[in-house]
Amino acid sequence: MTGRWGIWALAVLGLVAAGCADRERSSLADGRLTATPGGMDFEKVALFDARETEISLRNVGRAPVDVNEVWVEGPEGAYRAEFTHEGPHSLAPGSACALRVRFAPMMAGGQGAMLVVRSDTRIEPLLRIPLTGLGIDAWARVSPRVLDFGRIEADSTKTLALTLENPTELPVEVTPRLVGADRDEFVAGPMVVAPGGRAELSLTFNPVRVGRKQVVLAVTPCRGCADVPVQLMAEALEQAVVAEPPVLDFAAVPVDRDAIRESRIRNISTEPMTVTSLTLDGLDASYSQANAGFPLVLQPGEVRGFNIRYSPGHMGPAEDMARYHVVSKRHPTTDVKLKGFGGAAELCVSPVTYDFGKQPLGSKTRVIVNVKNCGSSNAGALTLETLAWQPDPSGAPQFNHTPLAMPYTLQPGQEVNIPVFYEPTRPGSSAGVLVMTTNAYSAATVELDFQGEAEEHAPCDLTVTPLAVDFGTVPPGRGAVLGVKLENKGTDLCPVKNIRLRDNGGGSFRMPGGDLFGVIIYPGDWFSFQVAFQAPHAGGDFTGMLQVEQMDPANPVILVPLLAHSQATCLMASPWYVDWGVARRDCPPEPREVNYLNACTMPVSVSNVWIGPGTTDGEFTVGGVPAPLPFTLQPGEAFTVDLDYAAQVYGMNLSPLFVSSSDLPAPLLVPLIGESSKRVDKTDTFTQQDVSKVDVLFVVDNTASMVEEHPRLVSAIPSFVDAALAKKVDMHVAVTTTGITAVSGTCPGGAQGGEAGRFFPVNNARPRILTNGMANLTALLQQNVQVGQCAQVEQGFEAMRRALSPPLVNTADDPRTPVPQDGNLGFLRDSAALVVVFVGDEDDHSPDAVDTYVQWAQQRKGQNQPQRATFYAIAPTATACGTAGGSGTRYAEATARTGGEVMNVCAANYGPLLAAVANKAFSAQDRFPLSDAPEPGSVTVTVDGAPVTTGWRYDAPTNSVIFANVPAPGAKVAISYRRSCDAG
Known part of the structure; x- marks a missing residue:
């Protein structure tokens, strides 16, 4: 039958059966065979299946019978008959033997046949027994022909099923067989499908080896049927839930800052996976996570992200392990290594906004933008990558800056000043945005905003003196300085700008004070500046050009020629220049002399000695010149001239002293320099200190790295208060933070971590200005110094200056903020000494120099009374520790300048320093x-x-x-x- 495997071919040979009696046959009698049953109906039999029965042959005659052979006449291969025992098969009268008849239909339908038994009987040598049977096409239908187990983790189990359908009226036995290299990882067993039934043949995948599987399931859908191949697709994974990335690298993060990175897990299997929780090993307290939603089921291919926070509380490397707990036999956790480094480049920019105010059209005004790497000393370098202005939609740009070669690198503590100019070319308001990109943490892009307003004025009426700067002769290798004066002769102000050398004569001319970007000269005022010439050793003639831009559309640029000659000279002037320094009108400076020596071996004729054109003619006079002119100097002879400086014109005055000699084509130069000052009368003011009064301001670091230091400060407060009370000091105490810019609403005190000099707590949750008359002074001060740990940049000096400056110091409410009653009025007293205690684990990063803040504080309490303003600090020192960021060099410098003390923030006890503050003797001045x-x-x-x-x-x-x-x-x-x- 088409589609079936194999065809039964039965050739039945007659054999003499053993077990039948073997007797001599009577010559007078005859044997006779009968069959029981006399016919056989096998009924329904499935194709390729078989059914067997036995037929008994009995000798009912009187003589022995030899059964010689048996066969079946009918459909080829459908029937087979054989003796049940080996022959010879001789039957004595009354004895019997058995035949086994098998029906195995090869085709569907009724199949009749005849069992033929040949014996030696004379009456019926061929005994015919009818056989019938019905072949039924009964085999299981298998589906599907492909089973995909997907991707599952090794050591897990997955079971799929084949569907077996038997549409026939006979039961069908199905036998599965696994073929392939990985067959041992699959399990399946035989089963019988009932007539007209449907069954599931289960196949289980139990992988133990990782990789794709090469297996085919051969299903025999019935006995004798050809195999039906079922393709099996499966892959065993080492791990089902994987981390992306497996290492979460936070890189360098400044201490006190927060960095949040997303850790993702992916289910790369085709089965849902249950994740019960996420935990950290706790190897470093700088890492934290607060992810909710566990347990969860991760669907096949699904990716989930979870935030991990790194808030470095110490410098240097930090490592931890995040573990996702997974319901898995092979990998119960998916691990993510956490890496970070405490300490990174930090960008401090000041100012970030600036209003140039009203400026005359055609002027050029400047503000210095300070860019500093305010990261700790052991943090990374800061790289300024780009610096460019956004296009001005209203027209030509009105702002510019001095170019800075990019990229520009700043090591920790280094800074660079970038001059930004407002150079209006049209009237009205203008705005500009300077965009800076850096590698700084949380400051990849910084926008600096500038604005200004230009006003129109009358054209300049400017006089330039001299019209040309002539250096005469300068010996090779020597330098000389002369000056140029710009005077406003008009009745309106005159803006001038871009005063610089247009031609520097090959590098021989320069402006010692540098280019002048812009000056506004009021009516009748003037100023002068220096121009220098450096004579090359080779000598020669040199020309250059100085330019001055003015607000005069008819003559916008004034050019001043520069001339110089250089060669060896016979006359040797001593000194080579004369500088009177600073003088006064009412105190005429002493006269000076210049001696000229003929150092040549030949006579030299001197034809003239005079004061050439300078910034202010008449300020310098020459006398004592030998007469008559010309005169001759023999070799080795000399002469001396007297010089006077009147000092009647305020400001700097410069003029050339020239001597014409026969050996020179241009007169020999001796520059004359003097400055006339208006300062005559002066008053120094002081406020006598009260030895019983002191105003103490604590400036406490509120950055995230103060975890270890805040408890020490709180513990030391009783020592401070006890010592102060013992001295019976009339004391005011207040606390502010090093934070200037608001950071987060989680910060305590109501200012979001940016107190900017306002006393803590800004929201007035507790008294902010404490006095020695308060019964609970110690407890209140201990509470107030707990300022939180959430700010980002320590600006202790700037916070102090703001706290003690208007409008905070003299108003009860800061008008610049929405928080009510957040001013510092009532703290600072003129008669009280001022003590400022800085507490921080990293150095100060305020924008100005230390000397600026020291002088400001001392002047706040009265000029020349430095003992009335004293700084103390608990800060990093040269003896570093793991919880301190670098060294507190700025704090150390400030305390030294004011006579205070500094204690290492790494100390276990801050009590001695605070006690010393309270015990300081405030003696009368x-x-x-x-x-x-x-x-x-x-x-x-x-x-x-x-x-x-x-x-x-x-x-x-x-x-x-x-x-x-x-x-x-x-x-x-x-x-x-x-x-x-x-x-x-």
């Missing part, structure tokens, strides 16, 4: 140093506005006024004097 030397007899003193003529003396060696009758606490002391002509 009896010595008041003056800022300049007075003329003898010019010193006068007032106390609280009343003249004081006795009880004090001027001490010249220390340039101080010393009181015998010490002024009372809080007294206003004013010391006036006339500056000595020798004061400089």
Whole structure:
């Protein structure tokens, strides 16, 4: 039958059966065979299946019978008959033997046949027994022909099923067989499908080896049927849930900053996977996570992301392990290594916004933008990558900056100043945005905003003196300086700008003070600047050009020629230049001399000695010139001229002293320089300190790295308060933070971490200005110094300056903020000393120099009274530790300048330093140093506005006024004097 495997071919041979009686046959009698049953109906049999039955042959005659052979006549291969025992098969009368008849239909339908038995009987040598049977086409239908187990983790189990359908009326036995290299990882067994039934043949995949599987399932859908191949597709994975990436690298992050990275897990299998939780090993407290939603089921191919936070609390490398807990026999956790480094480049820019205000059209005004790598000393370098202006939609750009070669690298603590100019070419308001890109943490792009307003004025009426700068002759290798004066002769202000060398004569000319970007000259005013010439050793003639741009559409650029000659000279001038320094109108400076020596071996004729064109003619005069002119100097002879400087024109004055000699084509130059100052009378003011009063301001670092230091500070507060109370000091105490810019609403105190000098807590949750009269002073101060750990940049000095400056220091409410009653009014007292205690684990990153803040604080309490403003610090020192960021060099410098102390922030106990602050002896001031030397007899003193003529003396060696009758606490002391002509 088509489509079936094999065809039964039955050739039945007659054999003499063993077990039948073997007797001699009577010659007179005959044997006779009968069959039981006399016919056989096999009924329904499935194709390729078989059914067997036995037929008994009995000798019912009187003589023995030999059964010689049996066969079946009918459909080829459908029937087979054979003796059940080996022959010979001789049957004695009454004995029997058995035949086995098998029906195995090869085709469907009824199949009749005849079983033929041949014996030696004479009556019926061929015994015919009818056989019938019905062949039924009964085999299981298999589907599908492809089973895809997908991708599952090794050591797991997955079961799929084949569908077996039997549409026939006979049961069907199905036998599966696995073929291939990985057959041992699959399990399947035989089963019988009932007539007209449907069944599932289960196939189980139990992988133990990782990789794709090469297996085919051969299904025999019935007995004797050809195999039906079923393709099996399967892959065993080492791990079903994988991390992307397996290592979460936060790179370098500044201490006190937060970095959040997403950790993703992916189910690369084709089965849902259950993730029960996410945990951290806790190897470093800098890492944290607060992800919700566990347990969860990760669908096949699904990716989920979870945030991991890195907030470095210490410098250097930090590692931890995040573990996703998975329901898996092979890999119960999916691990993600966490890497980070505490300390990175930090960008501090000041200012980020600037308003140039109203400026005359055609002017050029400047602001310096300070860019600093304010990261800790052991952090990375800061790279400024690009610096460019956004296009101005209203027209030509009105702002520009001095170019800076990019990329520009700043090591920790280094800074660069970028001049930004407002150079209006049209009236009205203008705005500009300077965009800076960097590698700094959280500052990849910074926009600096500028604005200004240009006003129209009358064209300039500018006079330039001299019209040309002639250096005459300068010996090779020597340099000389002359000047140019710009004077506004008009009745309106005159803006000038871009004063620079258009032609520097091959590098021989320069401006010692650098290019002048812009100056606004008011009517009648003037200023001068220097131009230098450096004579090359080869000598020669040199020309150059100086340019001055002015606001005059008819003559926008003034050009000033520069001339110089250089060669060896016979006349040797001594000195080569004359500088009177700073002088006064009423104190004419001493005359000076210049000596000229003929250093040649031949006579030299001198034809003239004169003062050439300079910035202000008449300020310098020459006398004592030998007469008559010309005169001759023999070799080795010399002459001297007298020079006077009148110092009547305020400002810097420069003129050339020329001597014409026979050996030179251009006169020999000796530059003359002097400056006339208006400073004559001066008053130094002081406020006498009250030894019983002190205003103490704590400036506490509120960045994230202060985890270890804040508890130490809180523990030390009782020592401070106890010492202060023991001294019976009338004390004001307040706390602010090093934070200037708001960071997050999670910060305590109501200012989002950006107190910007406002006392903590800004929201007035507790008293902000504490006094020694408060019964719970210690507890309140301990609470107020707990400022949180959420800011980003430590600007302690800037916070102090803002806290003690208007509008905070003199108003109860800061008008610039929405928070009510957040001013610092009532803290600072004129009669009290000022003590500022800085607490931080990293150095200060305020924008200005240390000296600027020190001078500001000292002047805040009265000029020349440095002991009334003292700085203390708990900060990093040269002895570093893991919780400190670099060294506190700025804090150390400030404390040294003010006579304070600094303690290592790594110390376990801050109590001794705070006790020293409270125990400092605030003695009354009896010595008041003056800022300049007075003329003898010019010193006068007032106390609280009343003249004081006795009880004090001027001490010249220390340039101080010393009181015998010490002024009372809080007294206003004013010391006036006339500056000595020798004061400089």
